[in-house]
Amino acid sequence: xxxxxVLILCTGNSCRSQMGEGWVRHxxxxxxxxxxxGTRPSAVHPLAIxxxxxxxxxxxxxxxxxxxxxxxxxxDLVVTVCDSAREExxxxxxxxKTLHETxxxxxxxxxxxxALPVFRRVRDQIRxxxxxxxxxxxxxxxxxx
Numbered sequence: 001x002x003x004x005x006v007l008i009l010c011t012g013n014s015c016r017s018q019m020g021e022g023w024v025r026h027x028x029x030x031x032x033x034x035x036x037x038g039t040r041p042s043a044v045h046p047l048a049i050x051x052x053x054x055x056x057x058x059x060x061x062x063x064x065x066x067x068x069x070x071x072x073x074x075x076d077l078v079v080t081v082c083d084s085a086r087e088e089x090x091x092x093x094x095x096x097k098t099l100h101e102t103x104x105x106x107x108x109x110x111x112x113x114x115a116l117p118v119f120r121r122v123r124d125q126i127r128x129x130x131x132x133x134x135x136x137x138x139x140x141x142x143x144x145x
Contacts, residue, residue: 004033008020008021009037010036013036013037013066018045019048041064079133080100081130
């Protein structure tokens with residue numbers, strides 16, 4: 001039996017979607033196959049890597065990916081985690097369900113030590129809101145797995 005496939009979509013695939021992918025993989029393990037991508041991918045933000053490591057989640061091997069490259073992949077659930085990605089969301093014909101959950105962009109706080117509290121707050125919000133959202137979808141058997 002295949003696992004439900006989840007895509008966490010953001011604009012740059014540098015912070016929020018990367019942290020979301022990390023949390024879903026960490027908290028749900030092999031219950032789902034999780035990916036992240038961006039509508040305009042850049043690079044994984046070093047502070048996103050750092051604050052996730054502080055929480056025991058290693059995303060240091062993650063790479064920023066384009067949503068365009070995933071157009072042929074069937075996803076059971078696509079979650080946009082920023083308003084811009086929701087507005088720019090490419091047509092993903094294989095997406096069985098799309099949801100939206102907005103999170104502040106921690107990258108706007110900068111790259112220095114003073115930005116760490118913002119990154120930590122967003123990291124914790126993503127875990128508190130995104131993981132239960134995915135779990136609820138699993139529990140409601142909306143996935144085809």
